[in-house]
Amino acid sequence: MNHAKQRIMGWGFVAPALLWTMAFFVLPFVVMGAMSLATMKGRTLIWDLSLANYLELAEKAYLWRAIVVSLEITLTVTLVSIILAYPLAWIIAFRVPKHWQRLALLLSILPFWTSYVVRSYAWLLVLAREGMVNNTLISLGLIGDPITIANTRFATVTGFVHFFVMLLTLTIYANLVQLSPNYRRAAMDLGANALQTFRHVILPLTLPGVVTGAFLTFVLCIGDYVTPQILGGNTELTVPQVIMVQLGRRADFPLASALAIVLMGIVSLAYIASARWLKLDRL
Amino acid sequence: MMRALPWIYLLVAFVFIYLPVAALVLFSFQSGTLPVPPFNGPSLQWYGEILSDDDLMAALRNSVAVAFGSSAAAVILGFFAAYGLARYVLPGSALIRGILIAPLTVSYLIVGLGLLIVLTRSGFVLSLLTAAIGHVVINLPLAFAIIYASMGSQQQNAERAARDLGAGEVQVIWLVTVPILLPSIAAAFFLSVTLSWDEFIIAFLLTRFDVSLPVEIWSLLRSGLSPRLNAIGSFVFLISITVVLFLEIFVFRRNRQ
Numbered sequence: 440m441n442h443a444k445q446r447i448m449g450w451g452f453v454a455p456a457l458l459w460t461m462a463f464f465v466l467p468f469v470v471m472g473a474m475s476l477a478t479m480k481g482r483t484l485i486w487d488l489s490l491a492n493y494l495e496l497a498e499k500a501y502l503w504r505a506i507v508v509s510l511e512i513t514l515t516v517t518l519v520s521i522i523l524a525y526p527l528a529w530i531i532a533f534r535v536p537k538h539w540q541r542l543a544l545l546l547s548i549l550p551f552w553t554s555y556v557v558r559s560y561a562w563l564l565v566l567a568r569e570g571m572v573n574n575t576l577i578s579l580g581l582i583g584d585p586i587t588i589a590n591t592r593f594a595t596v597t598g599f600v601h602f603f604v605m606l607l608t609l610t611i612y613a614n615l616v617q618l619s620p621n622y623r624r625a626a627m628d629l630g631a632n633a634l635q636t637f638r639h640v641i642l643p644l645t646l647p648g649v650v651t652g653a654f655l656t657f658v659l660c661i662g663d664y665v666t667p668q669i670l671g672g673n674t675e676l677t678v679p680q681v682i683m684v685q686l687g688r689r690a691d692f693p694l695a696s697a698l699a700i701v702l703m704g705i706v707s708l709a710y711i712a713s714a715r716w717l718k719l720d721r722l
Numbered sequence: 723m724m725r726a727l728p729w730i731y732l733l734v735a736f737v738f739i740y741l742p743v744a745a746l747v748l749f750s751f752q753s754g755t756l757p758v759p760p761f762n763g764p765s766l767q768w769y770g771e772i773l774s775d776d777d778l779m780a781a782l783r784n785s786v787a788v789a790f791g792s793s794a795a796a797v798i799l800g801f802f803a804a805y806g807l808a809r810y811v812l813p814g815s816a817l818i819r820g821i822l823i824a825p826l827t828v829s830y831l832i833v834g835l836g837l838l839i840v841l842t843r844s845g846f847v848l849s850l851l852t853a854a855i856g857h858v859v860i861n862l863p864l865a866f867a868i869i870y871a872s873m874g875s876q877q878q879n880a881e882r883a884a885r886d887l888g889a890g891e892v893q894v895i896w897l898v899t900v901p902i903l904l905p906s907i908a909a910a911f912f913l914s915v916t917l918s919w920d921e922f923i924i925a926f927l928l929t930r931f932d933v934s935l936p937v938e939i940w941s942l943l944r945s946g947l948s949p950r951l952n953a954i955g956s957f958v959f960l961i962s963i964t965v966v967l968f969l970e971i972f973v974f975r976r977n978r979q
Contacts, residue, residue: 560746
């Protein structure tokens with residue numbers, strides 16, 4: 440085959456996937472960007488290329504508040520998930536006998552496969568006023584009347600942390616078992632105690648894996664609608680919830696698009712902040 | 723005491739991880755209308771009820787159809803793109819790879835929103851088909867990445883040998899490349915199926931009358947806590963872990979050997 444024919448064949452194989460992605464991902468994305476510069480006058484859409492939607496974000500308190508709430512929840516969830524998942528991954532990697540590790544890992548991520556919507560509902564069962572936690576606390580005599588846990592930010596964070604602890608345990612475990620045991624032995628030989636070994640040897644070596652997991656957590660958490668909608672009640676809204684409100688009741692596609700662009704901007708900033716350590720190809 | 727500490731942590735972590743699942747499954751056997759303590763039962767009444775619920779079973783069939791259809795499309799498109807990029811020298815191949823992978827970096831909500839705007843403006847009627855289009859968009863990058871990563875030079879030698887022996891391009895792909903890559907093609911397919919089958923937000927935005935199972939469950943959630951929902955959730959969980967364990971035992975374990 441000659442060169443030109445080769446190239447045509449190559450394009451022939453790549454073209455269907457490329458056209459699909461261009462038509463159903465790149466094009467919608469561009470249209471969404473353009474849409475964010477349009478405005479709604481009552482029920483009609485006006486393509487006036489204005490920054491009105493973005494200015495509205497700064498002016499209207501509930502929109503600005505949603506961005507702050509989303510960031511607060513996402514940062515809390517990312518931090519708490521890492522702090523809980525790291526010891527769990529550590530114990531599975533270094534305390535559980537080799538033979539049982541795969542089983543322990545499989546068991547610690549099995550609830551991952553409960554349906555996404557159902558998982559948040561299941562937490563509602565645990566946290567509701569008549570739910571298991573309140574029931575247990577009352578029968579132990581620790582509280583008299585049920586306390587409100589569901590429909591709060593705490594419930595949202597709990598639901599998220601549950602999901603991401605499983606995800607992070609998996610990624611951190613994969614990192615820990617890749618480490619040669621010689622690093623630990625060398626540190627111990629040089630007189631480091633367990634804490635110093637962790638602080639100065641293991642943690643720096645596993646940092647890329649931790650940051651990669653944290654970035655993944657950040658991206659998935661800040662874009663999620665289901666968990667805050669089911670567990671958080673409607674006392675405070677996150678950005679995805681506000682986007683859905685715009686789509687549903689008001690059909691304000693321009694404002695929803697602007698919020699989506701802002702969400703992507705935040706994710707890009709998180710990417711830039713963690714790019715030094717990110718190893719997305721190792722996932 | 724210090725020696726026991728890791729095991730206590732492991733125990734507490736497992737209680738946290740399994741608490742919602744335990745509540746879900748236990749109270750699916752509740753005899754009564756509230757899935758909260760005290761537990762009365764066990765009773766299978768709610769399972770009987772969901773299995774005879776036509777809307778729910780239709781949603782289940784829809785979900786399976788969308789998952790298998792969109793995954794097949796994603797894997798076929800992803801396979802050919804991987805083959806073209808791994809076997810032919812193309813100008814701008816790094817850019818093409820970047821574009822194909824790009825949907826992975828964007829929230830499902832945003833993918834769904836963009837598609838909703840474009841599809842409705844270009845005259846598509848929202849249906850299971852539009853939801854499937856959305857699922858191909860999110861699964862194509864994964865299928866492409868998995869298959870592309872497994873296209874090494876060993877297979878290329880086998881392909882060259884087949885060509886020297888007179889095989890045409892179609893025969894090379896069908897009789898050499900596909901059989902060699904079957905484990906990663908299967909992995910890509912089943913990963914896509916599990917992601918699509920459970921996907922909510924894109925299906926929610928892009929369907930209207932016929933809906934998938936997560937969307938049907940969502941609409942049932944409005945009526946609050948109910949053992950019926952527990953039964954549905956437990957049932958879906960059972961299907962999912964059966965598939966996962968099947969893959970673990972029959973696909974991935976064989977791969978490693």
